[in-house]
Structures are given as C-alpha cells and as structure tokens.
Amino acid sequence: MLLWGLSSVASLYEAESDGRRVFRGVRPGPQWHRHGTFERKLFTLEAGELVRITVHKQRWRLQGTTRTCHSRPPEDLASVWFCSLFVATSLWGWLTGDEGLHRRAPVLDALEERPSPRTVQRWLARALVHADETATALRRAVIERSEPRPMESHVGGGLSPPHRRWGGSSAVSTLHSGLSLLYEGAQALDVHVSLLLAEARGRQHVRKTGWLI
Numbered sequence: 024m025l026l027w028g029l030s031s032v033a034s035l036y037e038a039e040s041d042g043r044r045v046f047r048g049v050r051p052g053p054q055w056h057r058h059g060t061f062e063r064k065l066f067t068l069e070a071g072e073l074v075r076i077t078v079h080k081q082r083w084r085l086q087g088t089t090r091t092c093h094s095r096p097p098e099d100l101a102s103v104w105f106c107s108l109f110v111a112t113s114l115w116g117w118l119t120g121d122e123g124l125h126r127r128a129p130v131l132d133a134l135e136e137r138p139s140p141r142t143v144q145r146w147l148a149r150a151l152v153h154a155d156e157t158a159t160a161l162r163r164a165v166i167e168r169s170e171p172r173p174m175e176s177h178v179g180g181g182l183s184p185p186h187r188r189w190g191g192s193s194a195v196s197t198l199h200s201g202l203s204l205l206y207e208g209a210q211a212l213d214v215h216v217s218l219l220l221a222e223a224r225g226r227q228h229v230r231k232t233g234w235l236i
Contacts (some may be wrong), residue, residue: 027097028067029217048094056085073133097221153233158201160223165208
C-alpha cells in the first residue's frame with residue numbers, strides 16, 4: 024500500500040505568490056481577526072517516502088485583546104514533528120507485528136530510521152489514553168465511507184487481535200482494532216488512509232474529545 028500524506032491528496036493549503044503553503048482554517052468567531060501566520064515544519068509521506076514540508080498556519084487575534092489562537096491542519100498533531108498518517112502507521116506496524124519494537128520489520132522503508140523506538144513507545148503511551156475515542160472515530164469514518172452498504176460488506180472476516188505479548192490490555196486491543204479497521208477499510212474502499220484519518224479527526228475536533236495521541 025502506497026501511503027500519501029494529507030497535504031498530497033487534499034487541497035488543504037492556499038498557495039501564496041511567494042510559494043508559501045498556508046492553512047487558513049476557519050475563523051473561531053466573528054470577533055476573531057487574522058493576525059499573521061507562522062511556520063510549521065512537518066514530516067509526512069509521499070508515495071510511502073518520508074519528506075519534510077513547510078506550511079504556514081493562520082494565527083487569529085480576539086478583537087480588543089492580546090489573546091490569540093491558530094488554525095491547525097487536520098494532519099498536524101500538537102507537539103509532534105510527524106503528521107498523523109506517519110504516527111498512525113508507526114503504531115499500527117508495531118501493534119500488528121510479532122517481533123517486538125526493537126526487532127520489528129517496519130511496514131514501510133521510510134520507518135526504518137525514523138521515528139526511534141523510544142519515540143514510538145511515547146506515542147503508544149499517549150495513544151492508549153485516547154484509544155476509545157480514536158477507535159470510535161475511525162469506525163464511524165469507515166462506516167460513513169461504506170454507506171449505503173454496511174461496513175461489513177467492504178471489510179469482512181473480522182479483525183485479528185494484537186499478539187499475546189501485549190497481555191490483556193483492553194486499551195491496546197481497542198487501539199489495535201481501530202487502526203486495523205483504518206488500514207483495511209482504506210484498502211477495501213480504495214481511499215487514502217490520510218483522508219480517513221482527517222475525517223475521523225474532524226469528528227473529534229467538533230466533539231472536543233481526545234484524538235490519536
């Protein structure tokens with residue numbers, strides 16, 4: 024499966040005359056006004072290869088105050104230099120493998136050197152906190168893409184459980200099921216994984232609940 028980051032398959036960014044890619048997002052409210060942009064460097068995937076892109080995010084200021092906020096692209100995770108597709112693929116590869124984190128064969132060559140095993144461990148610890156919300160959002164995204172036919176007509180056979188080395192952690196099983204449904208659903212529905220991730224994240228953004236990590 025060739026994986027493409029969201030910036031490669033969706034019209035997320037406005038192209039400025041100076042070549043900058045700017046994510047405008049949605050104004051937080053009528054009293055918020057544009058207040059410049061700032062740069063964000065992000066590792067993402069293009070045809071399964073690791074690339075680093077530079078995007079600019081819209082900053083907003085509340086009228087009559089010094090309070091500001093900014094618009095975050097759907098693939099941009101707070102405090103992480105990798106896009107959501109890269110993070111999800113790293114976690115999925117570890118949870119579905121049986122060699123262990125330090126001896127695993129990465130699902131993509133691009134994951135051979137980055138991220139480090141220590142980084143993936145940190146991501147998993149954060150992801151388990153939001154496992155229920157993430158899995159629910161991913162399932163709903165796949166269901167909506169499957170309509171009007173039932174999801175099971177596209178993704179059949181059930182999902183295999185994570186390997187025994189994970190013990191009886193329900194959060195691990197939940198996260199594993201959600202991520203497996205994401206990748207199996209994307210292949211069955213012939214849709215980019217990054218698009219399904221963005222649609223799932225959109226649901227969580229509206230509900231203001233946890234997402235991925």
